[in-house]
Amino acid sequence: MSDTKPSTFRRFAPLIFFIILAALLGFGLTLNPRLVPSPLINKPVPKFTLPLLNQAGSFSDKDLKGHITLVNVWASWCFVCRQEHAEVKRLSRQGIRIIGFNYKDKAADAKAWLQRLGNPYRKVIVDRTGRVAIDWGVYGAPETFLVDRHGIIRYKVIGSLADPDNLKALLKKMKALK
Amino acid sequence: MIPEFGHFSLILAFAVAVVLSIVPIIGAAKNDTVMMSMARPAALTQFLFVGLAYAILTRAFIVHDFSVLYVAENSNMVQPLLYRISGVWGAHEGSLLLWTLILSVWTVAVAAFSRHLPDVLVARVLAVMGMVSVGFLTFMLFTSNPFERIFPAPIDGNQLNPLLQDPGLAMHPPMLYIGYVGFSVAFAFAVAALLGGKLDATWARWSRPWTTVAWAFLTIGIALGSWWAYDELGWGGWWFWDPVENASFMPWLAGTALIHSLASTEKRGVFKSWTVLLAILAFSLSLVGTFIVRSGVLVSVHAFATDPRRGVYILAFLCVVIGGSLALYAWRSATVVSRGRFDWFSRETALLLNNIVFVTAAAAVFVGTMYPLLVDALGIGKISVGRPYFDVMFSLISIPLLLLLGIGPMIRWKGDSWPRIARIATTIFIISLVLGLLAPFVFEDGLNIKTGLGLAGALWVALTALRDLVVRIKQHRHLSRSYLGMVLAHLGVSLFVIGIAITTTYSVEKDLRMDPGTSYNIAGYEFRFDGIKKTPGPNYVANQATITILKNKEKIGVLHPQKRTYGGRGNPMTEASIDIGLFRDLYAALGEPLSNGAWSMRIYYKPMIRWIWAGCLFMAMGGFIAVSDRRYRQKVKQRISFRRSREVLVES
Numbered sequence: 001m002s003d004t005k006p007s008t009f010r011r012f013a014p015l016i017f018f019i020i021l022a023a024l025l026g027f028g029l030t031l032n033p034r035l036v037p038s039p040l041i042n043k044p045v046p047k048f049t050l051p052l053l054n055q056a057g058s059f060s061d062k063d064l065k066g067h068i069t070l071v072n073v074w075a076s077w078c079f080v081c082r083q084e085h086a087e088v089k090r091l092s093r094q095g096i097r098i099i100g101f102n103y104k105d106k107a108a109d110a111k112a113w114l115q116r117l118g119n120p121y122r123k124v125i126v127d128r129t130g131r132v133a134i135d136w137g138v139y140g141a142p143e144t145f146l147v148d149r150h151g152i153i154r155y156k157v158i159g160s161l162a163d164p165d166n167l168k169a170l171l172k173k174m175k176a177l178k
Numbered sequence: 179m180i181p182e183f184g185h186f187s188l189i190l191a192f193a194v195a196v197v198l199s200i201v202p203i204i205g206a207a208k209n210d211t212v213m214m215s216m217a218r219p220a221a222l223t224q225f226l227f228v229g230l231a232y233a234i235l236t237r238a239f240i241v242h243d244f245s246v247l248y249v250a251e252n253s254n255m256v257q258p259l260l261y262r263i264s265g266v267w268g269a270h271e272g273s274l275l276l277w278t279l280i281l282s283v284w285t286v287a288v289a290a291f292s293r294h295l296p297d298v299l300v301a302r303v304l305a306v307m308g309m310v311s312v313g314f315l316t317f318m319l320f321t322s323n324p325f326e327r328i329f330p331a332p333i334d335g336n337q338l339n340p341l342l343q344d345p346g347l348a349m350h351p352p353m354l355y356i357g358y359v360g361f362s363v364a365f366a367f368a369v370a371a372l373l374g375g376k377l378d379a380t381w382a383r384w385s386r387p388w389t390t391v392a393w394a395f396l397t398i399g400i401a402l403g404s405w406w407a408y409d410e411l412g413w414g415g416w417w418f419w420d421p422v423e424n425a426s427f428m429p430w431l432a433g434t435a436l437i438h439s440l441a442s443t444e445k446r447g448v449f450k451s452w453t454v455l456l457a458i459l460a461f462s463l464s465l466v467g468t469f470i471v472r473s474g475v476l477v478s479v480h481a482f483a484t485d486p487r488r489g490v491y492i493l494a495f496l497c498v499v500i501g502g503s504l505a506l507y508a509w510r511s512a513t514v515v516s517r518g519r520f521d522w523f524s525r526e527t528a529l530l531l532n533n534i535v536f537v538t539a540a541a542a543v544f545v546g547t548m549y550p551l552l553v554d555a556l557g558i559g560k561i562s563v564g565r566p567y568f569d570v571m572f573s574l575i576s577i578p579l580l581l582l583l584g585i586g587p588m589i590r591w592k593g594d595s596w597p598r599i600a601r602i603a604t605t606i607f608i609i610s611l612v613l614g615l616l617a618p619f620v621f622e623d624g625l626n627i628k629t630g631l632g633l634a635g636a637l638w639v640a641l642t643a644l645r646d647l648v649v650r651i652k653q654h655r656h657l658s659r660s661y662l663g664m665v666l667a668h669l670g671v672s673l674f675v676i677g678i679a680i681t682t683t684y685s686v687e688k689d690l691r692m693d694p695g696t697s698y699n700i701a702g703y704e705f706r707f708d709g710i711k712k713t714p715g716p717n718y719v720a721n722q723a724t725i726t727i728l729k730n731k732e733k734i735g736v737l738h739p740q741k742r743t744y745g746g747r748g749n750p751m752t753e754a755s756i757d758i759g760l761f762r763d764l765y766a767a768l769g770e771p772l773s774n775g776a777w778s779m780r781i782y783y784k785p786m787i788r789w790i791w792a793g794c795l796f797m798a799m800g801g802f803i804a805v806s807d808r809r810y811r812q813k814v815k816q817r818i819s820f821r822r823s824r825e826v827l828v829e830s
Contacts (some may be wrong), residue, residue, distance in 0.1 A: 011507065106750065
């Protein structure tokens, strides 16, 4: 057996294969995950009951009804949450009802974090295992859900609220609800 | 001010890299010696600037300069020095800087150890490496500047991801990167050879030692990663087929194919264009590996959402490097003629089969890793391929691999006779099969075909390699270091397979609730839970358990698994405690506190798991020994032959 000159097909096959692959990947990248709507948008909040931080009692999906609410998913281990916190506090001072969703965190850490940085939340619900967060479709922290008076999720921000684009889009959606 | 010097130094490095990637290559085309001679000083200057930038970032970590955003994100006041230094490569920006630094070191190394190579080739090789460097520096300067400031500076930083605070993991990325980036040398040689149109056996000889060293480092890097996952994650597993691991495994598989294919090309001048293609593939997969891990596209969509520019840049860069080199291949490989002749039954065929097996394996991992992403990207749905797929694929692939591994090194180059090989191999084959299938009886349960076959394969590999070694010693044949390296690496494969076969089958794991004072038996070992104590560490507080291990009522060891909380915040981290042994590990990991001082706990008996990493070390050592072979120390040889010719002149 002896090798000879590679045929034209053999010479071009690797390149063609790569071009197809790159095209597929490129297509994947154009799907900006920020724009991919959460399947939960315009659906009612998933049923849940979770304990509260700093107080006795529990909080369930029914407690979200009757007000326009932001549910802000955060954790003490999350650096971006710390960066966005000032923005969350500003929104809270404007009278927006914000519920904290403490995600995969330790109660002591979460309390210390709020004590140091300030607590803008009406209530803080605790999802220590992240089980309920799965139902909500949470990828990580921070994320912010906009829930309307009927307990229906209207919008979701992935990432920091300190990002002006994120904030603007959220406020626009909120205005539309009022 | 000092961090701005770091940034400026990177900009200068970028400028030098641009010069390095353009001037020598034009010089090579025009045969202009002055332009070509720019390559070496440019390589050195680039290294100095990147090195300076790296040193400045490290300094910022050491002196707690939290005005640098990256430092604030990845370290704090109480973080120990070791993890401040390793914190430099703890996240995206810094690990890119490390990558670039290692690339510049490899570039300088090629510049220094290539004095015996033709100037045209050196100029091209260094220029290609310069181009890669331009790509990385552009990426860093425009999308991922590690020196970005934050104002006002926080009083204290966040912290390095606690998972990464482990000595094994501190060393894992540098090793991995030395391997990844090392393949850039083989890539640069391949591209330079394509540009020059001279693809001969000498090209293979020159790039072979570089490739082997890179491969050995990559092997160590992957083994460290696996060892860390076992040690740190508290799941008792050593390989999870998660995308991050696969990203390092794919270049390894391609690299393994490459070092074998280079052997055929060097010795016999065959498979030239295939070897070039593999060199391109190995480096391309290294780039893909670096980027898919660091861009975070695999782990979470968040990372991409925060900065889509990165994704677009990465894809463009990959297209230029991979697409460009493959286009060059399509254009230039028409001139490549392989002249070596060989029979169907020959070493060449065996190595070709080896290549097919490894490339198939790489393709299997690629499909398993990328398919879920593609399906997701196309909006068909979310699916996970996962462990069962990989387990089936690799059980299938390992059969031809192990068979070939035993028989391949016996077969002679050019052609051999089947009866000769059959005479040698049949006995060993039968012995391995019988012993392998009997071995499971030593452990408590009886026949186990799958484990038995795994062990038989391992024995077959080891016995054939050792037999060949013994025969050579008896015949007083010269044992070259590259031969010994090969034997060692192949024995490593044998150890590796034994480790896997035994560990997967005979491990025992139990999830328990343990009250202080109670004990539990697994595999003849008694684990007694003596209680929990709060123990402070340098930057964490831990709940530390004391577990005494007894065998036949005799104390043989104490385990101290911990649950650590770093910096008073964050999820508690599990720090498993392991009693290490050559034949078994005893492993305990703390779970959650339960009522009345009881804890949930996980205990394991892991027989022969150390053999897996020992096998990897053997493989890597084999690589290092092989490159120390005499024929790579060319300078010495040249000097000797020069002296000889002078002696001849004097005599005449």
